Amino acid sequence: MDVIVDRCAGLDVHKKTVVACVRSPGAGRSKRAVEVRTFETFTDDLVKLREWLMESGVTEVAMEATGVYWKPVWDALEGHGLEVLLVNPAHIKNVPGRKTDVNDATWIATLLECGLLRGSFVPPMEIRELREITRYRRQLTEERSRETLRLQKLLEDAGVKLSSVASDTLGVTGRAMLEALIDGERDPAVLAALAKGRLKVKSELLARSVPGRFNDFHAVMARELLDHIDYLDLAICRLDGQVDVLMVPFVDARDRLDTVPGIAKRCAEIVIAEIGVDMGRFPTPGHLASWAGLCPGNNESAGKHKSTKTRSGNPWLTSALVEAAWAGIRTKDCYLAVRFQRIRKRRGEQRALIAVAHTLLIICWHILAEDTIYQELGPDYLAGKDQPDRRRKHLVAQLEKLGYSVELAPVA
Numbered sequence: 001m002d003v004i005v006d007r008c009a010g011l012d013v014h015k016k017t018v019v020a021c022v023r024s025p026g027a028g029r030s031k032r033a034v035e036v037r038t039f040e041t042f043t044d045d046l047v048k049l050r051e052w053l054m055e056s057g058v059t060e061v062a063m064e065a066t067g068v069y070w071k072p073v074w075d076a077l078e079g080h081g082l083e084v085l086l087v088n089p090a091h092i093k094n095v096p097g098r099k100t101d102v103n104d105a106t107w108i109a110t111l112l113e114c115g116l117l118r119g120s121f122v123p124p125m126e127i128r129e130l131r132e133i134t135r136y137r138r139q140l141t142e143e144r145s146r147e148t149l150r151l152q153k154l155l156e157d158a159g160v161k162l163s164s165v166a167s168d169t170l171g172v173t174g175r176a177m178l179e180a181l182i183d184g185e186r187d188p189a190v191l192a193a194l195a196k197g198r199l200k201v202k203s204e205l206l207a208r209s210v211p212g213r214f215n216d217f218h219a220v221m222a223r224e225l226l227d228h229i230d231y232l233d234l235a236i237c238r239l240d241g242q243v244d245v246l247m248v249p250f251v252d253a254r255d256r257l258d259t260v261p262g263i264a265k266r267c268a269e270i271v272i273a274e275i276g277v278d279m280g281r282f283p284t285p286g287h288l289a290s291w292a293g294l295c296p297g298n299n300e301s302a303g304k305h306k307s308t309k310t311r312s313g314n315p316w317l318t319s320a321l322v323e324a325a326w327a328g329i330r331t332k333d334c335y336l337a338v339r340f341q342r343i344r345k346r347r348g349e350q351r352a353l354i355a356v357a358h359t360l361l362i363i364c365w366h367i368l369a370e371d372t373i374y375q376e377l378g379p380d381y382l383a384g385k386d387q388p389d390r391r392r393k394h395l396v397a398q399l400e401k402l403g404y405s406v407e408l409a410p411v412a
Helices: 043-055 070-077 101-113 125-157 172-182 188-192 197-209 216-246 248-257 265-275 285-292 315-328 335-347 349-370 388-401
Strands: 008-013 017-025 032-040 060-064 083-087
Touching (some): 008 101, 017 043, 017 101, 032 043, 032 101, 060 070, 060 101, 070 083, 125 216, 125 315, 172 188, 172 197, 172 216, 188 197, 248 265, 248 349, 265 285, 265 349, 285 315, 285 349, 315 349
C-alpha cells in the first residue's frame, strides 16, 4: 500500500506504560525505518514521549481508545503541532497471531501511514469538562431515584402506606410524617395532623396509612436513607451551579435547543456536552445520527438485508433524547406526536420512540449548524407528504382481504 503519512507514530496505551512506534523514511526506495520505545504514564514521562515524537519529525499520532487511560496521553500531545487521532479499537483489530504491545503499536503506525485510520470525535477541553460534570450529575440523579425506591420498599415492609395516599412520599407532608416516625411518634392522629396543602382533606386516609409496624429498626434505616437522599440533593444542586458556570459560553445554543418540544434546559445541556456546538465535525445530520447510534443498522450480505437494529453509540446522548422524545410526543398539536403515532401503527412503540429521538437529534444538528431556532411544522405536515396512489392501493387491499369487492369512482 502507498504511504500517505511520511512520518507517523502509533501508540499502544496502557495504565502504566505507553509503547510508541515511529515509522519514517528509511534506506532504499520502498523501505521504512521503525523505532519503538516504551514510556511510563507519569506526566514527566509523557513529556519525554512528546519531545521524542517532535524530534523524530512526527506529524500524526494514533492511539486506541482504552478506557480512560488515553486521556493523559491525549492531553500531553494535544496542541503541540501534532495531529492526534483517537481510534475505535474495533476498527483496527490485527490479524490473529502473535500479539504483543510492540506489535500493536507497529500495526497502528502501519495503518496510520497508509491513511487507513479515522479519528473518533474528541470535543475541545471545555466541552469535555462539561461532559464529565453532566454525566456525573445524571449518575447522582439516578442514585437518588434508587435510594427513594429503597425507602419506599422499607416503608412497605413496615406497613406504612403513605404512597397509597400521597403521590410524593418525600413531599412536605410525607417528609414531616417520616421525621415524626423516626423521632418515635406513633399516634396516627398526631401524624395525620402534619398534613399540608391539599393533603389536609385526606387526614383520615393518612391516619389509616400509619404507623403500621414501624419500629426502631425501620427508624434507623429510614434515617440513613433520608440523610443520603439529602446529601445527593445537595450534590446535584452544587453540580447544577457548576454546569451553569461552564455553560456561559454556550447559553445561546442551549436556549435555542430549549425551543424544541421535549428538550428542556437540562436535556439541552446534555446534548451540548455530548456533541458540542461546532457541527463541522459532522458534515451532515446523518453522520451525527450514525455516530450517536440513533439510525437503523445496515447489515447486508449476498443481497439479503439482515438485522437493522441500531448499533451501539453514545448511551448518554441516546438516553437523554429518548426521555425528550417521551415528553415531545405528549405535546399537543406537535409534528413529533403525529410522527410517533404514524410509526407506532406500523413498527411498534419502541421503534417509533427511537425514530422520534432520531428526529430530535436531526433537529438539534440543524439548530446548531444553521444558528436558528425550532420551527414547528404542525400536526398536518406529514399528511401533505402522503402518496395518494400508494395509500389508495393500500386501503383497497385491506378491504379486499376482508372479502369485499371494491370499485372506486372519483367524487364529482
